[in-house]
Amino acid sequence: xxxxxxxITFEEKDLKDEVRKLESGTGKHQFKKIIExxxxxxxxxxxxxxxxxxxxxxxxxxxxxxxxxxxNIGIYKRIVYPxxxxxxxxxxIYVVYHYSIKSIIxxxxxxxxxxxxxxxxxxxxxxxxxxxxxxNWKNNRKIKFEGEAFFVVKKGGKFEVTCDHGLISVLGTxxxxxxRQNDLEIECFTGSIKxxxxxxxxxxxxxxxxxxxxxxxxxxxxxxxxxxxxxxTWRKGEYRxxxxxxxxxxxELERQFNIQVDYPYADNRKYTGFFKxxxxxxxxxxxxxxxxxxxxxxxxxxxxxx
Amino acid sequence: MTYSDGSSAEKDIDTFKELxxxxxxxIVNFMYYKSGDIETSEDxxxxxxxxxxxxxxNIKEExxxxxxxxxxxxxxxxxxxxxxxxFNFINxxxxxxxxxxxxxxxxxxxxxxxxxxxxxxxxxxxxxxxxLNRIDGLIYKDIARRLNISIKAVEKRMHKALSxxxxxxxxxx
Numbered sequence: 488x489x490x491x492x493x494x495i496t497f498e499e500k501d502l503k504d505e506v507r508k509l510e511s512g513t514g515k516h517q518f519k520k521i522i523e524x525x526x527x528x529x530x531x532x533x534x535x536x537x538x539x540x541x542x543x544x545x546x547x548x549x550x551x552x553x554x555x556x557x558x559n560i561g562i563y564k565r566i567v568y569p570x571x572x573x574x575x576x577x578x579x580i581y582v583v584y585h586y587s588i589k590s591i592i593x594x595x596x597x598x599x600x601x602x603x604x605x606x607x608x609x610x611x612x613x614x615x616x617x618x619x620x621x622x623n624w625k626n627n628r629k630i631k632f633e634g635e636a637f638f639v640v641k642k643g644g645k646f647e648v649t650c651d652h653g654l655i656s657v658l659g660t661x662x663x664x665x666x667r668q669n670d671l672e673i674e675c676f677t678g679s680i681k682x683x684x685x686x687x688x689x690x691x692x693x694x695x696x697x698x699x700x701x702x703x704x705x706x707x708x709x710x711x712x713x714x715x716x717x718x719x720t721w722r723k724g725e726y727r728x729x730x731x732x733x734x735x736x737x738x739e740l741e742r743q744f745n746i747q748v749d750y751p752y753a754d755n756r757k758y759t760g761f762f763k764x765x766x767x768x769x770x771x772x773x774x775x776x777x778x779x780x781x782x783x784x785x786x787x788x789x790x791x792x793x
Numbered sequence: 794m795t796y797s798d799g800s801s802a803e804k805d806i807d808t809f810k811e812l813x814x815x816x817x818x819x820i821v822n823f824m825y826y827k828s829g830d831i832e833t834s835e836d837x838x839x840x841x842x843x844x845x846x847x848x849x850x851n852i853k854e855e856x857x858x859x860x861x862x863x864x865x866x867x868x869x870x871x872x873x874x875x876x877x878x879x880f881n882f883i884n885x886x887x888x889x890x891x892x893x894x895x896x897x898x899x900x901x902x903x904x905x906x907x908x909x910x911x912x913x914x915x916x917x918x919x920x921x922x923x924x925l926n927r928i929d930g931l932i933y934k935d936i937a938r939r940l941n942i943s944i945k946a947v948e949k950r951m952h953k954a955l956s957x958x959x960x961x962x963x964x965x966x
Contacts, residue, residue: 521958524908526927528882530822531831539835540813543842
């Protein structure tokens with residue numbers, strides 16, 4: 488530290504006048520006294536320099552540790568304000584997220600087309616559910632889906648559909664998914680898609696290839712070719728079946744006409760054929776005559792098979 | 794402060810101790826002039842030197858003084874907000890036993906209190922300059938360097954401090 492210059496002598500010339508004025512202005516000796524006393528002041532201390540060094544040395548040894556100087560800072564600044572801010576933030580995130588969740592449920596006997604934010608379309612068949620978040624859709628195209636639907640996906644980032652038994656991820660393509668109870672069947676019409684059971688490595692499907700999930704083995708079959716002309720014909724109201732268990736055919740009939748079908752037999756008979764969803768009587772004929780079954784329409788919502 | 798040339802940690806500490814011994818008192822004083830709170834000033838001084846220690850490889854020796862004052866001001870600003878302050882300077886003149894009359898001693902005490910009160914109410918910039926000059930005995934050039942202001946600015950603040958005394962003291966001795 489520089490040499491001390493005590494007393495009334497200020498080294499700067501300009502101030503000498505100022506000091507002289509002060510000396511004569513106020514009481515005679517007062518200013519001299521002020522200077523004398525204040526110059527002799529010592530700053531108080533709660534610890535000596537040596538103690539301060541010991542403290543500092545400890546902190547350096549321990550590695551950097553934040554010294555918290557919290558005195559004179561109100562509880563509001565320290566705790567309440569940051570807390571309030573974070574709660575507000577969490578709430579707004581929740582609200583944005585909550586209102587961005589879109590859920591579409593199509594009841595039996597109806598079909599519905601859903602337009603996604605990127606103008607991809609999903610045609611949902613009767614009794615199907617679809618759920619997605621429109622928040623940040625462009626970078627996060629994810630859908631939860633159950634039922635049957637025909638997807639036309641616009642080109643872009645990854646597009647993922649999650650079903651009960653598998654995950655379908657695509658870039659830009661059109662495909663049909665049938666995902667009901669124990670069954671999962673995917674038909675790829677254009678482009679290519681990746682399909683994976685949750686415990687399995689993904690399988691690549693190209694155009695006109697389809698794949699089925701077998702509930703027995705919990706695995707997918709190897710991809711096979713299909714005829715796009717006769718597939719996913721439900722979009723035109725036609726339901727085609729090939730070697731399909733009769734119970735599954737009646738399930739589809741229930742969905743399309745919003746009825747209940749009582750089928751008392753637990754057999755494994757297979758049906759090949761088709762029905763249309765515009766006339767219930769005609770549809771029942773199409774199924775029951777080739778299978779040698781009788782039916783009676785009990786009321787608007789109920790059919791009994793014998 | 795050049796610690797970077799591959800020196801050992803122990804050598805670092807020695808150099809740092811020298812720096813601490815040189816500047817600790819004046820940094821605490823400086824913050825006390827600003828805040829009138831000795832405990833806070835001492836706490837923050839620890840933080841100031843820790844910061845210098847952490848950045849010892851990036852600080853040049855010739856700039857360390859200005860660096861210390863800048864960190865001290867900033868930390869004090871962040872941690873200390875109070876509208877009115879009060880001083881508790883130790884009056885080293887009153888310590889020597891004298892033959893003065895008790896009346897005189899009492900008068901001196903009152904006068905001392907008045908001086909400290911006026912100091913507390915003085916604008917901070919003027920007060921800091923005045924006390925650095927009076928108590929630390931620094932010449933204007935050194936004050937200017939520490940506060941990173943011009944000598945002209947120091948003169949101006951000193952002038953303000955002196956006129957403040959003129960208008961705020963009535964006590965006649």
